[in-house]
Amino acid sequence: MPITRVPLREQIHSELLDRIHSGDIPPGSRVQDTTLARQLGVSRTPVREALIRLARDGVLDSDTGRGFRLRPFARAELRDVGGILAVLEPLALGLAPDFSPERLTGLADLARQLEQARGDVARIVELDEAWHRSLLADCPNRRLLELIATLRQVPRRYLHAYLREARRVSLSALHHTRVLDALRRGDRSAAAALLERRWRRGIQEMEGWIP
Amino acid sequence: MPITRVPLREQIHSELLDRIHSGDIPPGSRVQDTTLARQLGVSRTPVREALIRLARDGVLDSDTGRGFRLRPFARAELRDVGGILAVLEPLALGLAPDFSPERLTGLADLARQLEQARGDVARIVELDEAWHRSLLADCPNRRLLELIATLRQVPRRYLHAYLREARRVSLSALHHTRVLDALRRGDRSAAAALLERRWRRGIQEMEGWIP
DNA sequence: AAGCAGAATACTGTATACAGAACACTGTTC
DNA sequence: GAACAGTGTTCTGTATACAGTATTCTGCTT
Structure with missing residues (x-):
């Protein structure tokens, strides 16, 4: 140890x-x-x-x-941070080297667990976090990864509250498999585009709910 | 007061x-x-x-x-942070509303001062900093601006040392006027592209010098 | 009863004190 | 002479103390 x-x-x-x-x-x-x-x-x-x-x-x-x-929930904050992450996560994805089969299996595993976690808010958020971390783990720009991790704290707090209070069982978990498919095809730029769109959609969805 | x-x-x-x-x-x-x-x-x-x-x-x-x-100077750090800024600054520029004539004049002013500041390292760096801040000042994403300001600390330290030790009088000050021209034409995306290229070039130039 | 003045209180920001870990140095052993 | 153990010093990380300011409460005035 x-x-x-x-x-x-x-x-x-x-x-x-x-x-x-x-x-x-x-x-x-x-x-x-x-x-x-x-x-x-x-x-x-x-x-x-x-x-x-x-x-x-x-x-x-x-x-x-x-x-x-x-800090109280605020649309502006969510939109601001979301707008940054929508650019940084695809950037990190683009910088990563080709995905190893093990990594792909791991991602698929997490996606499966996510589908089965309906209802358990804490677990959903945690798994989503793990999925993204795993997706970007091979990006050589450590600084970028750290920055993303810090920024993600913000939407994470919103997501928690959203899932809990808006009684949504999950947040369009579908995108996980779509991104994964693109990666399996080796189509990195498609994966990056999907990731960006996911951010914009997700943020939009949560924004509508904020009191 | x-x-x-x-x-x-x-x-x-x-x-x-x-x-x-x-x-x-x-x-x-x-x-x-x-x-x-x-x-x-x-x-x-x-x-x-x-x-x-x-x-x-x-x-x-x-x-x-x-x-x-x-932290000692390191190519990797400069490249990492530079890669992030090369994306975030154009993003901020794209989010800003149309540039007012006053803002454009201010930018032109700073660019002129920059050209005249040859040799005075501290002043060059300070003016460059002011130019960028002014360029992005109208971006409504405050969070993004703060993030950029924090990240800029890193290349700023390198730039200081580079100008001082490499005996370069200025760092391709040309780009300031080019970006400005694009803005005058109202061509925001061209300005953003120039800004990004400037980052990549600038970082590359400094990288080559790092011991 | 409402509003205000002033005291009492609570809390923040900063200073100082303390405990334990890392480092430098000395003397000893092989 | 080199390696190492022991000891003293320095410095970090944490705890506690203090001063000044914001807030709340109380009692008085209108």
């Missing part, structure tokens, strides 16, 4: 993301370092570091001297 | 970026919170917050328990 010392700030960061995605923290509500530090049994310092990062990533709002609060 | 309370961490962040760009801090060298805190006359806390942010933005390396150091 590789011994890894993970700084508290990162552990706290993940924990907070989980809470946010699961809806434990309602949009617009305050997020106080004192409270969290007490709850998690750590000091305020690493908590604040995690909060500052979340604020920079656009998950939290922070007015100087007035602390942090969970 | 609007009274704004800027947190120390942000002031320190800008100060550090300045030092990094100006070459005060040599690539690969350690960046210690203790030392900086002493120098700047503040405590370690806001300094560390600034360092953590720089590390996340890819400017610093940070091994847990071993502090921060300025």
Whole structure:
């Protein structure tokens, strides 16, 4: 087992993301370092570091001297971030080398699991996340992958809430197989185009629902 | 005058970026919170917050328990970030509404100043930065603009060093006028294409120089 | 009863203190 | 002379303390 010392700030960061995605923290509500530090049994310092990062990533709002609060859902934010991802994910896909049979099988597996996960929101979102990560994993531009991962946090939060509240069992899971087919044919640009269209459609669908 | 309370961490962040760009801090060298805190006359806390942010933005390396150091120049990093910006800047340009005559004049002004700034590295970089910011300023996707600004920090550091050490007086300043011409004709997609090509060329030119 | 002044409180941003890990140095052993 | 163990120092990561500001509550005035 590789011994890894993970700084508290990162552990706290993940924990907070989980809470946010699961809806434990309602949009617009305050997020106080004192409270969290007490709850998690750590000091305020690493908590604040995690909060500052979340604020920079656009998950939290922070007015100087007035602390942090969970950013309320907003069409504009979803559209903005979606517009960026609609360009970056196809870019990453285009940069990846040819797909190995193993990778393709893995993707097909995930797609199958996704179809069977109807209803279980947390699982759907997690599998969709895994599918995309696997799709782009071979892209040599590490920086791009990290950026995509950070940006995806935003629509992910919306997707969670959308699936939960709009009672949609899944978000057009169909596209997974379509992209996969294109990759099997070796048609990378078709796959990239499908991926882009999927983003635009998905964002549009969620936008319509935002209160 | 609007009274704004800027947190120390942000002031320190800008100060550090300045030092990094100006070459005060040599690539690969350690960046210690203790030392900086002493120098700047503040405590370690806001300094560390600034360092953590720089590390996340890819400017610093940070091994847990071993502090921060300025990331050495690397072709891969420049290529990775350049590849992202080559896509995002044209995207932002495409989203902006039609350019007002004032904006066009402003851009022309900056381009002229750029031509006259031969030799003064800091000024060239600053003007180029201003030109791009002005070019994209009307893009309604704020999130995208912020992202671009963050990413630009990376090639900016390379550009500084390149101009200083490679004794190049300017980096193909020509493209500024070309893009501007396209905009004057109202040909947005041509402008976007030029912008993208400029990135690819510029990155390539700097790549060749990296030790 | 509504509105305002002022005190009390809570919380943020920053400073300082502490514990443990990494590194440098010295002396010892082979 | 080289390798290594032990020790001291430095530095990072985290905890706690403090100061100043925003917010809330209370009591008074109209």
